[in-house]
Amino acid sequence: xxxxxxxxxxxxxxxxxxxxxxxxxxxxxxxxxxxxxxxxxxxxxxxxxxxxxxxxxxxxxxxxxxxxxxxxxxxxxxxxxxxxxxxxxxxxxxxxxxxxxxxxxxxxxxxxxxxxxxxxxxxxxxxxxxxxxxxxxxxxxxxxxxxxxxxxxxxxxxxxxxxxxx
Numbered sequence: 001x002x003x004x005x006x007x008x009x010x011x012x013x014x015x016x017x018x019x020x021x022x023x024x025x026x027x028x029x030x031x032x033x034x035x036x037x038x039x040x041x042x043x044x045x046x047x048x049x050x051x052x053x054x055x056x057x058x059x060x061x062x063x064x065x066x067x068x069x070x071x072x073x074x075x076x077x078x079x080x081x082x083x084x085x086x087x088x089x090x091x092x093x094x095x096x097x098x099x100x101x102x103x104x105x106x107x108x109x110x111x112x113x114x115x116x117x118x119x120x121x122x123x124x125x126x127x128x129x130x131x132x133x134x135x136x137x138x139x140x141x142x143x144x145x146x147x148x149x150x151x152x153x154x155x156x157x158x159x160x161x162x163x164x165x166x
């Protein structure tokens with residue numbers, strides 16, 4: 001599953017940064033890290049909404065509550081254990097760790113990753129033969145696209161201002 005955010009005007013900002021002798025790779029990694037952190041927070045917020053679907057007994061021994069209200073089809077997954085929400089994280093080229101997929105990239109290309117390493121993530125996003133979809137990743141990325149674009153532009157603009165001061 002791929003989802004992305006297109007940021008316009010960055011090419012010109014990068015060219016200005018290069019012309020001023022700024023570090024484009026560092027600025028790109030910082031921009032992706034900032035965007036990833038923002039999206040991670042938005043995804044965790046989306047996964048914190050209560051469900052409006054059916055209520056059922058959880059059947060877990062020692063559980064504080066004996067019932068759970070699920071999400072309705074088309075809504076983000078309702079929190080039950082919180083495991084999916086906790087697993088959402090981000091990573092960027094040059095900053096591996098936290099048991100995340102390496103987003104790839106190189107010294108001349110920065111790439112970022114936002115998502116979960118849990119198998120249930122795509123099942124909830126797209127549904128299965130026995131469960132209708134509970135989209136949470138793609139809708140959030142789409143909703144946050146404008147905010148992410150502004151964050152990326154601001155990081156590059158700060159890098160340009162820093163290069164100008166040299």
